[in-house]
Amino acid sequence: MTDSGGGPELTKGGGGPHDDTPGGGPLVVLENVNKHFGELHVLRDINLTVQRGEVVVVIGPSGSGKSTLCRSINRLEPIDSGTILVDGKKLPEEGKDLARLRADVGMVFQSFNLFAHKTILENVMLGPIKVRKQDKAASERHAMELLERVGIANQAGKYPAQLSGGQQQRVAIARSLAMKPKVMLFDEPTSALDPEMINEVLDVMTSLARDGMTMIVVTHEMGFARKAAQKVVFMADGQIVESNTPEEFFTNARTDRARDFLSKILTH
Ligand SMILES: Nc1ncnc2c1ncn2[C@@H]1O[C@H](COP(=O)(O)OP(=O)(O)OP(=O)(O)O)[C@@H](O)[C@H]1O
Numbered sequence: 001m002t003d004s005g006g007g008p009e010l011t012k013g014g015g016g017p018h019d020d021t022p023g024g025g026p027l028v029v030l031e032n033v034n035k036h037f038g039e040l041h042v043l044r045d046i047n048l049t050v051q052r053g054e055v056v057v058v059i060g061p062s063g064s065g066k067s068t069l070c071r072s073i074n075r076l077e078p079i080d081s082g083t084i085l086v087d088g089k090k091l092p093e094e095g096k097d098l099a100r101l102r103a104d105v106g107m108v109f110q111s112f113n114l115f116a117h118k119t120i121l122e123n124v125m126l127g128p129i130k131v132r133k134q135d136k137a138a139s140e141r142h143a144m145e146l147l148e149r150v151g152i153a154n155q156a157g158k159y160p161a162q163l164s165g166g167q168q169q170r171v172a173i174a175r176s177l178a179m180k181p182k183v184m185l186f187d188e189p190t191s192a193l194d195p196e197m198i199n200e201v202l203d204v205m206t207s208l209a210r211d212g213m214t215m216i217v218v219t220h221e222m223g224f225a226r227k228a229a230q231k232v233v234f235m236a237d238g239q240i241v242e243s244n245t246p247e248e249f250f251t252n253a254r255t256d257r258a259r260d261f262l263s264k265i266l267t268h
């Protein structure tokens, strides 16, 4: 039901004459991306290509730059140098194009950030009405479909505080999907959840991946990586140290850094 080719096309404008990538091929491209926080060099010459329909899992030690990478892709964080292309278009600096880009790049965080005073259904309907200018009836229909898809249509009239963490995170996923994003970014979506709720969220993500959604997922859930990802990217100190298939990476990591990291996360 999610159109894997992405949502509605970006309207023209913003892109130059040769940065339009027609169907297929790369959807997110980072080239020589650098970012500092003061003296701290948090993204060092990052090169990363995510193909349409590809699922990339990003792992690495705390402070290695994973969240900053995600945040830079939907421009919550500006970069110092390099380029980031989403669907062939360079990230706009500001204004309407930026709002549209944000809608094309869905993001789900560790904390769910739902509006507490709005119902589940209203939370999911809000973005399409405000940003995509969809009419209310169409937004409600689509929101209900999405709530069904993430398995909580029967909670539509409740408020976030009345739901479990896992349910709230599934609402947050539905809310992102409501914008018909071309790519979904997940930054440790299950790390704030109680263990018994982790799988219900991972199952939704796995089914999204199967339906062809392009996804960049920061997670230490290795089962998900093995099941759903085509590529694992290992970051350390702001650099991409290894990039490989999950199978290769988990059984045959090339660097000491990665092997050391894996030995720590796989033993608990
Ligand atoms: N707004 C900020 N101002 C200054 N430094 C920051 C800011 N955000 C992040 N940093 C620093 O940049 C580095 C990378 O942080 P980032 O949050 O991207 O790491 P991470 O890999 O997501 O870590 P974690 O696994 O703990 O979530 C860290 O050293 C962090 O302290």
Ligand SMILES: [Mg+2]
Pocket: 066, 067, 068, 187
């Ligand atoms: Mg982080």
